Amino acid sequence: MTVTLLSPQQEEILALLARHPDGLNSESIRNELSNPPHLRTVQRWLAELAAKRHIAAIGKGKATIYRLLAPIDIRVVSPESEAPGAEETYETYIPLSEEGREIFSQVRRPRGARTPVGYERSFLDAYIPNTTWYLGEMTRKHLHRIGDTGEFEKPAGTYGRAILNRLLIDLSWASSRLEGNTYSRIDTQNLIEFGRYAEGKDAQEAQMILNHKTAIELLLDEAESVGFDTHTFLSLHGLLSENLMPDPDASGRLRSRPVQIGGSVFVPLAVPQLIEECFQDILRKASEIEDPFEQAFFILVHIPYLQPFEDVNKRVSRLGANIPLIKHNLSPLTFIDVPDRAYIDAMLGVYEMNRVELLRDLFVWAYERSTREYVLVSKSLAEPDPIRLRYRLQLHELVADIVRNKRPDILLTIEQFAEKRIDEQNRSAFVEMVQDEIKRLHPGIIARYRLRPAEFAAWQEARKLK
16 A cells, blocks of 8 residues: 555545546546636646556546546645645544534445535525624634724725735635645745746636735725625626636626535525525625624625625635725635635535534634734734825726826926825825836736726837836
């Protein structure tokens, strides 16, 4: 028997092939995975397993069948996650309640032993804001205590903007990793800060991370106005799904066709009118909840359960869960170190049992880890530039205008803008700040200004011709 170190995704593939001795093709394998990534990502994992002689690839092209070669003693590692107990199963280091352990034992049964279920409207209907509580009073008090940044009274988004660079990297990386993205944290940092794409990685993985970055910036830039409303959540989906949807027209729209959940016996709602009704009901109830942590958790539960979009539902829920935390200047929930298997099991508990206790246990543990990270970050932060903080939206508007309209005289454009829009005592500092920002523009940060690569390339070309 061979002892090997594999990622959780590779473990799942080998376990799947062990149940199918005649083998499966890559498409069938992808469809059976509990958290299906892009097909090319699955094919890369299969190629790695074949190179290590764990599986055999028989045939060519789309007809290739993959079979398990030999029994394997699997020890799961995730070198980039740096999670505690990387070679342990998560239930040994994430404190689970008795209810959470009960759900864990149920969802870990073979798929064939679990009863198929459909969407239960009563699960949503039974929730009454500020009367029903998924998070108990002691839990909410604990989360408020550890999430307090001391900036509760300041304008919405103040704390999030102060930790902007770290938050963009951590949340973009951790949320993408839960979708099977193989970028490391360093790869993510290089992509976000310097526009450097990791070699040998799928282009869609970079797109996923940059989409997260853009969506997070939207939540921070518009912290006062974003909320639990249709515009915010359709916008989040539009940004997170850009260039990733098989049908581009589905981006930023509620779905009108059935979807399936890989690895689950849950069948989501299929009727478009009912999807619209439930979606609006979720947002209405969320907006009425007074506690920001209960709001965050409610969205983590009900957006994925409804599956209102053709794809990218869990990503929308993870960023949506940060809306009340950003608005109240609480420490963010970054999902750093969250094991993907734990997240999958917790969501299966919601999908198949309408039980939230395992997800609640994971939510509390994940928030405790996030806040420990950000207490250290806050202590190491220099005071944010007050000019940049105050005129952040004006800065973004002006830079976008200069690039999009290929303004020939940049300094004159900045000075004229400042004279009309910036307080007199801050104009010179603002002009200097914008000039510096223009100098440092590169493809990795243009999403900050809602600019597209083609617009940036056209601006660069125009500057060469001057």
